[in-house]
Amino acid sequence: MDSDRRLRRIVVVGGGSAGWMSAAALTRAVGAACEIMLIESEQIGTVGVGEATIPPIRLFNQLIGLDEAEFLRRTQGSIKLGIEFVGWGRQGHRYFHPFGPHGLGFDMVPLHQWWLAAQAAGVPGLPPLHEWSMAWALAQRQRVTRPVADPRNVLSSFDYAYHFDAGLYARYLREVCEARGVQRLEGRIVHVALRAGDGFVEHVRLDDGREVAGDLFLDCSGFRGLLIEEALHTGYEDWRHWLPCDRAMAVPCASSADFTPYTRSTAQEAGWQWRIPLQHRTGNGYVYCSEHLDDTRAAELLLSRLDGAALADPRPLRFVTGRRRQFWQRNVVAIGLASGFMEPLESTSLHLVQSALSRLLALFPDRDMDPWTVAEYNRLGIEEFERIRDFLILHYKLTERDDTPLWRHCAAMPVPDSLQYRIDQFRARGRLVSPGPELFGPASWLAVQVGQFNRPERVDGLLPLRGVDGMAMLRRQHEAMHGTAQAQPGHRAFLQRIGAAAAPGPV
Incomplete structure (x- = not known):
């Protein structure tokens, strides 16, 4: 590669798990040869709740140089050997998806x-x-x-993976990244400037007037898609006709004696409930379809089904299952929720961050962002999303339940x-x-x-x-x-x- 065309600065837009995982992977790959900047605002919350993961997270943590024991201590993490599914095929029936x-x-x-x-x-x-x-x-x-x-x-x-507190994970990675030279900028982006001629993002402007230019921008701004959607209008493919749940209510509760080394997913009347045991608390959430259940009732049902005392008020989340039509457009790569959303049924959220970063490093660009590189990145990303999509739909389609409208719809829907x-x-x-x-x-x-x-x-x-x-x-x-x-x-x-x-x- 012509050294004159190499990337000089990569800007990560957004913090949370996706942003700091991106910064950690980039610093491990390029060291000090390319400036890494991360912009986040403490005024803007992150989606992260207690996270369940799948085994490839272990490889990612190793690649970015984390010690397993320290990682588990810092994130109040526990071990995950698989997922127990309750009531999916039939009410009351259980089975285990092992690692x-x-x-x-x-x-x-x-x-x-x-x-x-x-x-x-x-x-x-x-x-x-x-x-x-x-x-x-x-x-x-x-x-x-x-x-x-x-x-x-x-x-x-x-094999095994982890349960951990996503907020603590982001905080831990921030410390690691800043020690390696990542520059964090506190601020809210109020304007995205596109370059005349090719429409590349030239710079972003913060609410205090600072302008931050870059060669490559990673959009880790969550569902909003500040760069990939609001600035570049990439478009979104909606999969709710196959994956009908579009809401979640999340709440932590006190730990119970049942400190299981697995996640539990329990099918409910309008969706399903997760249970994720961490060292210091248990994460819980009700993922549901708003067509069949309103937020108030979802919160009531979730609170009535906890193992221990609730430690906060239920937190609502809204989402649309699906993906961006392109994950990489011009000089913007969408990472994490900005790229799309798979509901958390099989704990793929952080894996999709990890796999996107692996593809980016395997197809690393120069400042020209040649179209063949971009096309291959998008092809591989779309293929991965669609194969995971099919696996998630399988859980909804293969059911003998007919006790509620949601399950009758899922059993009958074309796939x-x-x-x-x-x-x-x-x-x-x-x-x-x-x-x-x-x-x-x-x-x-x-x-x-x-x-x-x-x-x-x-x-x-x-x-x-x-x-x-x-x-x-x-x-x-x-x-x-x-x-x-x-x-x-x-x-x-x-x-x-x-x-x-x-x-x-x-x-």
Whole structure:
């Protein structure tokens, strides 16, 4: 690359988790070779509440140089082994979406096919499929350990992520970034100046009159999309016809004795409720469809379903599920909520920040912002959003509930062809097909397909020809997993053992 065209200054517009994750990734990648500035206003709040994440967050934290124990202490974090879904397929029914596969493969035919065959044969006392998940074996006992590398050991067959306070995470990253030379400007942006000729953002003006110029701008301004939408009018693709929830009510409550190393998602009359246990409190929220429930009643219902005393008034959030038509336009890249919103059902919000930054660093531009780079960035981003979208819709579509208007609508609604094909393939033979690389792999799709009663009509054609005692192998693995899980430390004990337990502090 011509050094005369290299980026000299990158401006991050907005703080919160997205802004400070962006600054941290950029400083780690470019060091002092390019000036990084971040503009945020303490007058403007952030969306962040207690956050649940997925395993790639561990890689991101490692890449930006965070120590795991210190990160957990500073963010009052806890361990997450997966998500328990309650009442999604049927009222009162539960299943677990684990981080990691279901069991260790023991044959050419996938393990789940042996389980499906046993179920079809009516094997008495057959446990649910998630009982062959090491993550669930640990989680249901509130046990936690780290995975091992030996593939013969059942402790190699799970992964983990975190629950943490997003506000504390942003504050922690700010300290890290400022120590690395990121310049933070306090102020509210009142004007965006576009360059004559090509329409690039030339500078932004703050409420005190300061003008901040840059070569590349990262829009981390949240739902508003200050640069990507208000200045560049990129457009938005609305997915509410598939993902109907458009409101959330969030409130923290006192911690309960049930310090689970997993998130719980409970389907309710007009949406679903999250439960996220942190060290110092439990995060709760009701995600719902405004067509079927008003804000006042949503707050009342949420408060009536808490494990402990509410620590604040319920906080309302409004959103539209979907994405920007382009994530990168001219010299603006939208990161986080400015790029679009996937409801928090599978904890993808911070991952989408992380993956956007990974794409940006892989396709890093110079000041010309060549169109091939921009086109590839947008292509990959759209592909990722749409594959995650299909996985989220799967949860709503696969339901036998007909007790409320929302669930009747979801069961009957047409879904994208790309999703219907995957549902039909599993229903035919229990096959997990994929269009290509995606965030949620076969184990995730399997958990939801089986957990929400998409029953295959026939098993894999190779299975009856194998001559393998599949039930004996299933029994041995089940015993090994659950015996091993019982020997591991409790959740709080694990955090104390690795030095990650935070001292009690103000909520």
